[in-house]
Amino acid sequence: MTEPGPGQRLxxxxxxxxxxxxxxxxxxxxxxxRMRVDGATVTKAHFAVRPGMVLTFVQGRHVRVIKVLALAxxxxxxxxxxxxxxxxxxxxxxxxxxxxxxxxxxxxxxxGPRPTKRDRRAVAALKGDEPGA
Numbered sequence: 001m002t003e004p005g006p007g008q009r010l011x012x013x014x015x016x017x018x019x020x021x022x023x024x025x026x027x028x029x030x031x032x033x034r035m036r037v038d039g040a041t042v043t044k045a046h047f048a049v050r051p052g053m054v055l056t057f058v059q060g061r062h063v064r065v066i067k068v069l070a071l072a073x074x075x076x077x078x079x080x081x082x083x084x085x086x087x088x089x090x091x092x093x094x095x096x097x098x099x100x101x102x103x104x105x106x107x108x109x110x111x112g113p114r115p116t117k118r119d120r121r122a123v124a125a126l127k128g129d130e131p132g133a
Contacts, residue, residue, distance in 0.1 A: 007048030008071045010035065010055075016072025018081040019059060034058060054088070061099070062091035 014026035027045040029035055035042045036056040055066045065088040072084055
């Protein structure tokens with residue numbers, strides 16, 4: 001299925017093919033166990049990729065299925081990078097993953113501008129706190 005011969009680090013190939021902005025982001029994707037090569041989960045960024053292998057991973061809200069056609073000699077322009085792979089399932093609006101649920105807001109996040117002194121007094125009155133106590 002895959003051609004014998006030299007391979008290239010998975011994180012370096014993903015970076016060279018312009019799937020990730022930095023090599024460290026590509027490495028984190030591999031290390032997190034969120035990468036499959038020919039159906040098997042890969043947890044190491046130094047896994048050797050060869051032409052003919054099929055990569056499956058999540059990028060943004062899309063599941064990408066990519067067939068490796070060539071190894072990246074350098075991180076070149078986008079047109080050069082597109083010749084390194086064949087997209088077996090191009091991302092469309094129909095096959096996008098659902099948006100994350102609207103759960104509770106994270107700590108430190110605000111819905112609007114900072115509260116004014118008047119707002120703080122109103123909150124204190126609702127809680128039954130006395131000002132200056």
